[in-house]
Amino acid sequence: MEICQRTGKPIVELSHSGLASFNSCPKRFAFRKMVVNFQNDRGSSDAASVGTAMHEGIQEYMRTRNLAAALEAVALHHPIDLASNTNASQYGLEACVWTLEHVIHNSELPAYGLVNFIRDGKEVPATEIAFMVEIEFPTLMFHLRGFVDLIVQNPQTGLFLPLDIKTTTERGAMNMEHKYKWDWQVTSYGIPLNILLQNSGDFETGIFGVIMSDREPRVIFSRHMRSQHDIDAYNYYLLDNCRRIEQYYRDNVFPRGPNACVSYGRVCDYHAQCAVEGLEAMQMLVNPSRKPGYVGREVDPMFTIRMEGTS
Secondary structure, eight states, X not given: OOBOTTTOOBEEEEOHHHHHHHHHOHHHHIIIIISOOOOOOXXXXXXXXHHHHHHHXXXXXXXXXXXXXXXXXXXXXXXXXXXXXXXXXXXXXXXXXXXXXXXXXXXXXXXXXXXXXXXXXXXXXXXXEEEEEEXXXXXOEEEEEEEEEEEEEOTTTOOEEEEEEEEEOTTTTTTHHHHHTTOHHHHHHHHHHHHHTTOOSOEEEEEEEEEOOSSOOEEEEEEEEEOHHXXXXXHHHHHHHHHHHHHHHHHXXXXXXXXXXXETTEEOTTGGGTTOOSHHHHXXXXXXTOOOOOOOSOOOXXXXXXXXXXX
């Protein structure tokens, strides 16, 4: 693990999906985050690739208000050769174009103004804004990193609204309102943003759900208030996870979660190595050279917030 130059403590990289992985299987989390892996990008599905293309198109439109530029962004990032042709009606380029035009012409989003940050004297549009929360514990440093898809300004209240874009199909949209009402991910965006803005009290978060289709695309634009109770609940969740990770690190034991051995029809990447115990043994098994491989996209935080953990 990388060592924090300020504190001399090992750094554990966290994300919203990483915390979900930890709660699913601490052992898999340790293989991914506590040892140095040498592996290629695990690749992505049609849904993930098309989701990226739609993110790019929506973000481009919010930056430029130019439909042609937004459609070009979608086309440049769309995986023309889908892995499965059965998904074409939801994930084909025609579906993406039709869905994006629906977003622009038939949703509330264009009425919201895009926020700009000032960095090094230049305006930076608030699309895909990286942030980091540093959390110091007695033994470890935790870096919670994330990317906010959009930060917009509510035209009625004037308040900033962090938005997470979710692309899905009609089937995947079932119960979307319920699924994301108490969503931790978008809450984790709003808390550091409002600390940065020195805002206290309740704040609003949003889920912008895009239902893909080449015939009848839809949008679900959900806004949810977060109270001090919600903030306290999330902070408890975050710090409790950090505390558990630190305890496992001290004990050099990361228990497995057998229910995670197969998820979404796919066997865990570390299933064959799961019998090994201890971080050093895990490291020697998966990558004795400690040479890093694929580490994902680089995170250059627009803003950083510090929190104190507990023992």
